Amino acid sequence: MKKRLSFSSLKAFSECEAEAVAVMRGEWDRQATFPPSTIEAMNAGSYVHKYFESEEALNEFKKEHASDMFTKKGTLKSQFQIAEKIVKALDKDPLFKAIYQGSKELEIFGKIQGIEFHGFVDCLNLERNIFIDIKTVRGSIKDREWLESEHRRVHWIEARKYLWQMAIYQELLRQSDDEKRGKKISPVIYAVTKETFPDSAGITVPQDWLDDSLVTVCEAIDKYIEVLNGRMPNRCERCNYCKATKRNLSTISYSDLI
Template structure:
């Protein structure tokens, strides 16, 4: 049994030497998205950040730097999510983000009106609400369920949009510009659907594993995608195709291969690799020499 003194020692050293806290902080809806728990649990979004640019991910985590990006697409996603979580969640989301959701007040319209993006979000909600299959699968589940798990000894956290343990499945709701748009994949030299582009297959593989470790049940993943088009497109997606199981295994293998280095970057044992092209790298850039015209990377 560890004594209080030992625990204090562990805590003191944890940022330098031990990437794996013995007993990480208990996750709650309040601290789930905090950087404090990000230092103790890897998550799908943090892993993806590290994959894209280690220097950027670390600067964000240390709160040294913040991206200057439009919050609107994220807010649209949260607007739709909160609606299907509960009436109270949606109401509190709307009142907390009133400033971003509404246009500026004018003389003829002193309250402002809902911005165009959220009028579209309302029609996305309506589209899902009117769909029997969505209602049958998504609605009965327990919403925003926090799960944790260990992969090769490293702690991870995840949040399930809608979990139906008794029927052994879970659902994730994704908002997307266009379900059928192709995204160029540099490694594969081909256009891939949004699922591969945003690595949602990896997210589903991880969540399936954390649910198994948290509740001792193997649940199958479903994604309900809804597009921001007028009228919105929708799709119910499973991972039961011939290549899907192969993909899930490959995703988990990739996590096992990359995560030790990411943790060492977080503890300062190894230096972060800068991608040289992202918003963070561009902002930090200082010219240090000439590039041959024939050797510019595209």
């Protein structure tokens, strides 16, 4: 098991410990379980990031993904057509253009609860004391998504644990040796939608919500440390890994399903 964590590996661990541990041990390929449409959407998301990183980064991406981006007829695949629309929407968004300035795709490191973390900040704008993370959203900026663990619908920022990500990145930036970076820098989640007419908004988060999120992150890391120290990882019994490795040995009661 690897000891260094990222936001996404901690999120995966909190969703299903057993699956995350199997991925870390190289026993389970989670990416291989994704449908082609999900992979295409993920690549299209990367395209948007590369576009605003630099021309070189975009050209490199285009070279690497030429076969993923186009259909056999030579037209852009649907998710990349959407990505093109998103790029155009952000390109004419005056707030985005004004604040998305500074270091792009910056790798950051640090320790939380004694565990090494790393991450990539989309854009660090030290002049404004902010860091920006672009999030592409399928529905509207106000959409809510079902959160299985809480059996309720919550805003997509909460459902995807993006406040954890912002709290982790803020903490890693705070730990930086760089004098300018070594203070609390505020995140801006720059949401842009895949709707027919893409919508966009720069979303800030109250600092006390970030502080609360960091506390929750530390609790999640504590569970990870327990597993590092030998506790058996819990199975969620919902994900593909749990289904693929399930061994029925007894019946279950219908009353437990409703």
